[in-house]
Amino acid sequence: QAYGKVEKINAELLTLTYGAMVNQLLQDYEDVDEVNKQLDKMGFNIGHRLIDEFLAKSGVRGRCEFQDTAEVISKVAFKMFLGVSAQVANWNSDKTEYSLILEDNPLADFVELPEKYNRLYFSNILAGVIRGALEMVQYSIECKFVRDVLRGDDKTEIRVIFKEKMEDVIPDDDD
Amino acid sequence: LLAESCIQLLNIEMVEAIKRSVVEARSAQTHHDKGSVEDEVYKRLENIGFQVGQRLIERYTRDRPLFNDTMECVKFLCKDYWVAVFRKSIKNLKYNNKRGVFVLEDDRFRWLLNYSDASSSTDHVDEMLAVPCGLIRGALAGLGVTTTVTGTVETIPACRFTVVLKDHQNTTR
Numbered sequence: 001q002a003y004g005k006v007e008k009i010n011a012e013l014l015t016l017t018y019g020a021m022v023n024q025l026l027q028d029y030e031d032v033d034e035v036n037k038q039l040d041k042m043g044f045n046i047g048h049r050l051i052d053e054f055l056a057k058s059g060v061r062g063r064c065e066f067q068d069t070a071e072v073i074s075k076v077a078f079k080m081f082l083g084v085s086a087q088v089a090n091w092n093s094d095k096t097e098y099s100l101i102l103e104d105n106p107l108a109d110f111v112e113l114p115e116k117y118n119r120l121y122f123s124n125i126l127a128g129v130i131r132g133a134l135e136m137v138q139y140s141i142e143c144k145f146v147r148d149v150l151r152g153d154d155k156t157e158i159r160v161i162f163k164e165k166m167e168d169v170i171p172d173d174d175d
Numbered sequence: 176l177l178a179e180s181c182i183q184l185l186n187i188e189m190v191e192a193i194k195r196s197v198v199e200a201r202s203a204q205t206h207h208d209k210g211s212v213e214d215e216v217y218k219r220l221e222n223i224g225f226q227v228g229q230r231l232i233e234r235y236t237r238d239r240p241l242f243n244d245t246m247e248c249v250k251f252l253c254k255d256y257w258v259a260v261f262r263k264s265i266k267n268l269k270y271n272n273k274r275g276v277f278v279l280e281d282d283r284f285r286w287l288l289n290y291s292d293a294s295s296s297t298d299h300v301d302e303m304l305a306v307p308c309g310l311i312r313g314a315l316a317g318l319g320v321t322t323t324v325t326g327t328v329e330t331i332p333a334c335r336f337t338v339v340l341k342d343h344q345n346t347t348r
Contacts, residue, residue, distance in 0.1 A: 007179040007285075013260055014182050016230055017306070020223040021189050028196040028219075038195070042188040049289065053180055083177040106177055 005057040006080055011106045018107050022122060032119045039121070043128020050129060051136040054080065066139060066162050070098045073130060073160075082106050089157075096162040099146070100130075101155055113150050121145040127158055138166045179262060183289040190302050193219050217305045224309020225316070232317035235259060245340065246270075248318045249277055256314055261285055261307070275340035279311075280333075287332035300328045304336075311336060 025035045054060070058076050074086040084106060090099040107123045121127075127143040134141050142161040147153035197215050235256060242248045253265040267280040290303055304326030312324040321341040328334045 007262065008176040009179045009182055009262060010259060011177050012234065013227070013231065014177060014185065016227040017182065017185065017189075017223065020226045021185075021192070024219055024223055025192065025196060028193075028200060038192055042185075042192050045188050045191070046184045049184055050180065053178075081178040081181055 006053070008083075011083065011109070015106055015109045018125070019111060022120075026117065026120070032117055036119075036121050036124050039124035040128040040131075043125035043130075044132035044135075045128075046125070047129040047132020047134075048136055050081065051133040054133065063137070066165075067095050069134060069139065070100075070160070074100050077133070078102075086158075090159075098160055100158040100160065102158070105149075105156055108150055108156075111150060118151055120151075121148055122150050123148070123156070130158070130160060135166075140164045140166055179285065180289060183286050186286055186303065186306055187290055189223070189306065190216070190220060190299075213299075213302070217302055220302065220305035221309040221312070224306035224311075225313035226309075227306075228310040228313020228315075229317045230313075231260065231310070232256065232314040236318070242318060245320055248315060248320050249338070251318075252311065252314055253279060257281075260310060277338040277340075279336040279338065281335070282333045284332050284334045287328065287334065290331065300331065301326065304328065304334060308336065311338065 022035070022039070025038055026032070029035050029038070054077060058072075058080060060072050060076060064072065070088040070091075074088050078100075079085045082105075084102070084104040087101040087103070088098055089101050091097065105123055107126070111122060113120060113122060121144075124145060127145055131141055131143040134143075140163045142159075142163055144159055145157070146159045147155055147157040149156050194212070194216050197212055197219070201212060236251075242251065249268070249270075253268050257263065257265050261281070262285055263281075263283070265279050266282045267278075269278040269280075270276070271278075284307075286307060287300075287303060290300070308324040308326045312322055315322050315324075315338070323339045323341065324336055326334055326336045
């Protein structure tokens with residue numbers, strides 16, 4: 001239902017813009033690892049800002065256990081912002097790591113990667129967004145792509161790894 | 176369909192990312208490139224918009240009859256295209272026939288909504304319009320109209336796009 005509360009645009013505008021930008025970065029840096037890093041950085045900043053809208057419109061409370069973030073991100077956040085949902089899979093035994101499996105990835109529509117970019121994680125911005133957003137709710141995590149259909153893998157998989165719970169430094173009733 | 180804030184936030188970060196890449200490229204060079212960093216950043220962003228605009232207009236006009244004249248193209252741009260891309264129609268369109276200049280005014284440009292509270296400095300706010308300018312120029316180019324487009328922010332989130340027809344002198348002579 002959170003999906004209904006946000007303003008929508010056609011996916012192709014975002015898809016095409018993102019693709020053109022990644023292409024420009026590849027030309028500029030000529031270094032796939034650096035582009036991966038830049039995409040992650042952009043995502044991190046976006047995540048910092050996106051969390052406000054998410055908490056305001058999703059009805060999800062800021063405080064939840066790390067295990068709950070899996071459901072919230074895959075079912076609510078992905079749906080709300082990208083219009084698709086993800087599957088949660090591959091929990092480790094300590095419940096401190098999980099994977100998000102993307103069946104549908106609007107960022108990667110119409111995209112084919114040439115051979116020379118096979119180390120690129122085209123949608124790496126998503127990993128940054130998740131990391132940035134979770135940091136704002138006091139979870140320090142590591143987030144990375146481990147598989148991507150654009151690289152010939154059978155699925156697209158983002159790994160989310162818990163690092164630490166940060167102390168709340170902002171008082172609750174700041175004005 | 177997906178959330179509009181995605182593209183708004185992407186635009187903000189795109190400006191920053193392209194800026195970083197240009198600054199880095201410059202620092203690696205021994206000789207100085209001509210032109211300022213700002214101009215280079217703007218050019219690249221506008222070019223991204225241009226490519227996207229060309230492809231979008233192709234999709235949006237696929238099932239329509241051809242436009243008869245430039246005015247029809249611009250009207251389509253201000254209504255249908257603007258709604259599809261920026262989610263509202265243009266507030267005000269002015270046309271100077273003699274000089275071949277269109278001025279498009281948007282009193283509440285949605286791509287600036289997230290920016291106003293996100294950034295304290297308004298010095299470089301015009302570069303937020305680089306991609307939108309490209310989206311306009313690309314769309315018109317896709318319709319066979321060659322233009323230059325510049326954008327200025329009035330008071331956030333109001334802004335104005337000035338579209339100058341390139342071949343105007345030739346066609347009216």
